[in-house]
Amino acid sequence: MTDSPQPYRVLARKYRPRNFDELIGQDAMVQTLANAIKRGRLAHAFLMTGVRGVGKTSTARLIAKALNCIGPDGQGGPTIDPCGVCEPCKAIAEGRHIDVIEMDAASHTGVDDVREIIESVRYAAVSARYKIYIIDEVHMLSKNAFNALLKTLEEPPAHVKFLFATTEVNKVPVTVLSRCQRFDLRRIPAEKLAAHFAHVTQAEDVQAEPDALALIAQAAEGSARDGLSILDQAIAHADTSGDAPTVTAAQVREMLGLSDRGATRRLLGLLLEGRAQDMLAALDEQHQLGVEPLALMRGLLELVHAVTIAKAGRGADDPAQSAEEREMLADWASQIGFAPLHRIWQLLLKGHDEVANAGLPREACEMALLRIVHAASLPDPSDLARMIQQGGVSGGAGQAAPAKDAPGAGSESAAQWPPTFAALVDALWKNSGFLADQIEHEARLVRYAPPELALNMARPVADDFLRKLTEALKTATGQRWVVTLAEGEGEPTLGEQKAESEMQARQAILDTPVVRAAMTAFPDADLVEDNEQWSASG
Incomplete structure (x- = not known):
């Protein structure tokens, strides 16, 4: 009789961190925990908060292992590097340890659920050093449930630790927050996510282009779980004609409905040059490739933001940018003024909202971009x-x-x-x-x-x-x-002449007897321009 094949485990579960070394992007928290364990200054309650998929529940389980690890020889104490081979470590990793109780607050919101915890904390741990309660999405507890937990949370028995995880820390009462040691888990940087995904694809015997992994890391928005889910889908979507599945950037763009960065740059160039027909043709080409209008608007917003930031003097910090893109951003930044950039940003932002809420997204996108083409040629x-x-x-x-x-005045051609x-x-x-x-x-x-x-x-x-x-x-x-x-x-440039003219106009107003008297009476007042009219403000 042959053994039945093991069921497939999605990457987000298969590659959950097994120790703190595998927990990416949270170095500050790991260092704080290491120092606390080393010095024996362990809090009785920890609160992990952050966006989805950054490792809140995984961190809670790792802390449970760190506090209850006894080492391979059974003589070890709390450590930031749990061995992973002792019985407590294995039982906690498999979710079967009797002294590590996990509760989902989304489905256990009432006082009765908390009362069970209050009653059980009086009893010592059965086989572990600490009895640990992990409560996920703790903000879902009712107000009465929080109130019932307060006294136990403030003065728990020495053998009890509480580990809370939440995505909405603002919904947790201040009285609870003040009784916990809080860790804010950060979004994981895109470059670290891309490196992590490269390690995962290598372990899965899958080939992946660096640009494809960079796109997935950007789409994950700082969430390792979201990124691994996208990677799982990309592997299923990958080309399998070779020896191993190959994940390409083109396939990832098609799967996610993303626009090619080069195509987005060409589209922005057409907008800046006011070439409406060519812009519509490029937009139609992106539509035929399956690019979502909303994704296209977002790409243009990101590009205009990058140009503005480059003009402000901050260097490019996006690892996904190619040398060609950095050169083009620098070129645009050197030639376009801040005023047109801000105007285009506002028009794109308004267009993005219109496309998001429109019944005809493609048509709304075309109208929004045509508005930019014509508005770009209008004077202030x-x-x-x-x-x-x-x-x-x-x-x-x-x-x-x-x-x-004028030269040649009087003739029709002149x-x-x-x-x-x-x-x-x-x-x-x-x-x-x-x-x-x-x-x-x-x-x-x-x-x-x-x-x-x-x-x-x-x-x-x-x-x-x-x-x-x-x-x-x-x-x-x-x-x-x-x-x-x-x-x-x-x-002087026309811009300098305009600035000089405005300064002279302002000074002329300040020199009038009425304004001069008002400024004398109110020394803290100032003359400001409001809707292109000068007015006093104080």
Whole structure:
């Protein structure tokens, strides 16, 4: 008679930590416990809190083993390194030790359940050093159950230890928290999860691409159990044509409905350049590949966040980023201002919520991204006010009006030349917000004599900068331009001129007799801009 095959155990159960060395990402807690055991300063109640899958219940079982281990020779004491071979260690690991009682508070919420614990704590442990009560999801206990437990929790017998685990520590009464030694288990970093998954795949005789493991680690969001569950699914989904199953990044993306990072970068580039038709084509391609619209919006949000953080001066800390991605992020960060980045972030965030709640997610995604394409080419309200003041907007058409002293004024064709450099940048905003922002904040005008334009850039520019700018100017004005980079000092940038104008306007208000008197009467008051109107605040 042949033995029946052992039933399959999912990876999340098979690779539960058997000792503290296998508990990843919780080094601070392990060190605290080690010191407490070494010095004999053991609390009578421990509370483990953290998000799902970071090891709360596993930690409670490891503490139970550490306190009750007697060593291979039966003479050992409490240790941070339980042997795993003595009878208490094996019985606790298998969940059959009579003195280690586990209770699920989600299904045992009442006073009667707690009363059983209160009655039993009076009796000494049968075969272990400590009688240990592990209560999972302790926040589910009723208010009366917590109150009934308080006295026993504060002054338990010396042979009793309480180990609590919860995902919602804010629901645990303060009176209980104050009687426990609390450990906040952290989310496990993605790089540690990826290394752990590599070890698991090697033990399971499965091949896996590093990028695939990185994607799984990111999708796990700091939870080892979630990551192992995804890995289990990925192995089942893997290609089995070779000697061993192979988990690839493409398969993981398809399984999770994720967008390729390179495709997301290309899509953001199209958004920044205002190419609506190409953007819609790229979006359709992602849809055909099975990428969920919500996942695509999330990918764009993560990318814009990464660009903004890079512009703020913090280096990339994402191990999943390739060298190509880091280079592109740095390039965008050097060329895009904070204002457009924040505007795109807000539009993406609003679009993400719309897609999440829409009955037609794909259509909602298209509309949200089209809104970004068109909004990116619109000037800020302050820029629009400046255009009106300079006579750059006429009637309702929004076309630049030719100045009387503009080069070639009086001829029909000459009317198409913007009268000033500022008007030229305003026209550029309508077709290429990315370049317009760069010109406004980094370009110092040396010579403006249409069709000639000479600029002195405040920062180094890309090799194809002049070509792109020339093409964008032709699209914006319908005329060919000759753009050069000059060595002259040039005028202040338009952004600097706007800031100077705002400062002068603010000072003019401060110099008025009424405001000056108000400031004298209220020294702590200040002049603030509220909805583009200056007002006093104090």
